Amino acid sequence: MASRRICLWLLFVIITYSVGEDTRSILMSLITDLKFQCANTTCLPFVHIITSTIMKCQMACLAETYCRAASFHQSTSNCELFIDMSDEIAHMMTDTDITTMIVIAGTRFPPEPTTTTTSTSTTTSTTTTSTMPAQCNTTYRAQTTYATSTGPFGLTVVDVNNDSKPDIIVTNVNSNNVGVLLNTGNGTFAAQTTYSTGAKPDSVAVVDINNDRNPDIIVTNLNSNYVSVLLNIGNGTFTAQTTYSTGAGPYDVEVVDVNNDSKPDIIVPNSGSSNVGVLFNTGNGTFTSQTTYLTGTTPFSVAVVDVNNDNKPDIIVPNSGSNNVSVLLNMGNGTFTSQTTYLTGSGPYGVSVVDVNNDNKPDIIVANSGSNNVGVLLNKGNGTFSTQTTYSTGSLPLNVVVVDVNNDGKPDIITGNYNSNNVSVLLNAGNGTFTTQATYSTSTNPRNVVVVDVNNDNKPDIIVTNQGSSNVGVLLAC
Numbered sequence: 001m002a003s004r005r006i007c008l009w010l011l012f013v014i015i016t017y018s019v020g021e022d023t024r025s026i027l028m029s030l031i032t033d034l035k036f037q038c039a040n041t042t043c044l045p046f047v048h049i050i051t052s053t054i055m056k057c058q059m060a061c062l063a064e065t066y067c068r069a070a071s072f073h074q075s076t077s078n079c080e081l082f083i084d085m086s087d088e089i090a091h092m093m094t095d096t097d098i099t100t101m102i103v104i105a106g107t108r109f110p111p112e113p114t115t116t117t118t119s120t121s122t123t124t125s126t127t128t129t130s131t132m133p134a135q136c137n138t139t140y141r142a143q144t145t146y147a148t149s150t151g152p153f154g155l156t157v158v159d160v161n162n163d164s165k166p167d168i169i170v171t172n173v174n175s176n177n178v179g180v181l182l183n184t185g186n187g188t189f190a191a192q193t194t195y196s197t198g199a200k201p202d203s204v205a206v207v208d209i210n211n212d213r214n215p216d217i218i219v220t221n222l223n224s225n226y227v228s229v230l231l232n233i234g235n236g237t238f239t240a241q242t243t244y245s246t247g248a249g250p251y252d253v254e255v256v257d258v259n260n261d262s263k264p265d266i267i268v269p270n271s272g273s274s275n276v277g278v279l280f281n282t283g284n285g286t287f288t289s290q291t292t293y294l295t296g297t298t299p300f301s302v303a304v305v306d307v308n309n310d311n312k313p314d315i316i317v318p319n320s321g322s323n324n325v326s327v328l329l330n331m332g333n334g335t336f337t338s339q340t341t342y343l344t345g346s347g348p349y350g351v352s353v354v355d356v357n358n359d360n361k362p363d364i365i366v367a368n369s370g371s372n373n374v375g376v377l378l379n380k381g382n383g384t385f386s387t388q389t390t391y392s393t394g395s396l397p398l399n400v401v402v403v404d405v406n407n408d409g410k411p412d413i414i415t416g417n418y419n420s421n422n423v424s425v426l427l428n429a430g431n432g433t434f435t436t437q438a439t440y441s442t443s444t445n446p447r448n449v450v451v452v453d454v455n456n457d458n459k460p461d462i463i464v465t466n467q468g469s470s471n472v473g474v475l476l477a478c
Contacts, residue, residue, distance in 0.1 A: 028058050028070075028101040035071055035098040036082070051079040052256060052304075053207055055158070055215070058101055059166070059452070070101045075260060076306035077313060097311065140425075140440045140462055143473035146189050149175035152465035152472055154203035155448040158215055159183075161236025166452050170465055170472055171201035171219055178204060178219055178228075182236060187455025187476055195238050198224030207255040207264050208232075210285025220250035220268055227253060227266060231285060244279055244287050248272030256304040257281075258313050259334025269299035269317050276302060276317055280334060293328055293336050297321030305353040305362050306330075308383025318348035318366050325351065325366055329383060342377055342385050346370030350399035354411050355379075357432025367397040367415055374400055374413055378432060391434050394420030403451040404428075405460050405477070416442070416449035416464055423449055423462055423475070440475055444468030453477075 296319025
């Protein structure tokens with residue numbers, strides 16, 4: 001046992017040293033194919049969340065003041081956050097599905113609570129001082145706006161130039177390009193750099209698809225009926241697009257490994273074809289022709305999450321024209337069952353799949369654009385779902401995000417309300433029920449919303465594309 005403890009500790013030190021520079025943007029050390037083997041309840045994770053990438057799991061840990069370690073499950077996208085695992089490093093076991101991450105001591109910014117020792121000739125005193133800024137719960141400052149091209153539509157916020165600061169990537173639907181706004185370091189952003197896409201680019205994902213540790217841009221083009229792939233050259237600049245055919249009207253995109261080959265695949269809802277397409281990654285960032293699966297009418301969004309606890313990510317699609325949501329279970333090799341549907345409100349548009357009632361089963365949260373509410377469909381435990389419970393939002397909610405915004409360990413609901421020119425924040429009351437919305441003003445026609453800490457204060461900020469104003473708005477948590 002002693003030799004095993006020494007070997008594992010040496011492994012941790014070696015990985016910290018060798019990977020630390022590559023992961024300095026996230027300030028964590030990576031231990032692949034090993035997980036914590038918890039022997040007591042104090043070792044158990046204090047938060048379970050679903051994140052689409054390992055980077056988002058790392059960011060989730062760094063956003064929690066007392067997170068010291070995280071485990072990311074590749075097949076389920078489950079991210080587990082831990083408080084203090086220093087005594088558990090010698091008790092790890094092999095699991096090829098899991099990457100474990102450890103916060104490197106002393107590298108948080110703002111810093112962790114620190115211990116200061118002062119000495120005199122006769123006494124030594126120790127004082128613990130917290131350097132964390134005071135929390136302000138869910139209050140957000142008035143937005144700061146940054147110009148885009150015409151019709152900002154799709155949105156994601158990811159560090160693309162390896163400087164530890166998440167950048168804004170936006171599709172400009174009326175300009176046929178994608179804009180990259182680099183984070184200058186305190187949650188402010190540089191003027192956009194644009195790259196050409198197809199016609200009517202409406203959604204974007206940023207994921208490393210060719211295994212070079214540089215996140216690449218993937219865009220759906222509504223009127224061109226293809227997806228664009230723009231590879232990251234290495235400094236946050238991108239190649240010209242390579243295109244892959246889809247069905248009619250590709251509207252959203254997720255990039256997730258669905259066939260367990262460690263290569264992220266493209267999943268896209270084809271709104272004009274009433275199906276979802278799966279394009280497999282061939283291994284170097286190129287993709288096969290799509291395989292399609294029937295959905296309801298006019299699918300506008302997609303989530304890819306394991307909903308039945310079989311370690312295989314499933315497809316969830318809201319169907320705006322059918323007023324339901326489709327669940328297609330993964331059969332194990334990246335093929336999917338026929339859809340099972342569940343009723344929603346009118347015009348379901350955006351979707352998020354996150355455990356909101358702390359039972360380790362991811363639930364469906366859908367923005368019902370025609371009903372001016374969000375619907376919560378709780379997971380019964382085997383990938384089937386209850387009848388929705390609804391909560392009022394503003395007018396025409398088109399996008400929904402589920403993130404803990406007040407640091408209480410419970411994921412909250414955030415929607416962008418296109419006709420109300422605001423965003424809604426509904427706090428989780430603790431058992432998967434939610435409070436009445438609080439709203440925060442945006443510019444005209446907020447189309448898409450992302451919640452990410454952009455100024456490194458451990459508080460998640462709201463970023464929104466304002467389609468009618470041709471800008472993006474950043475609402476910093478106070």
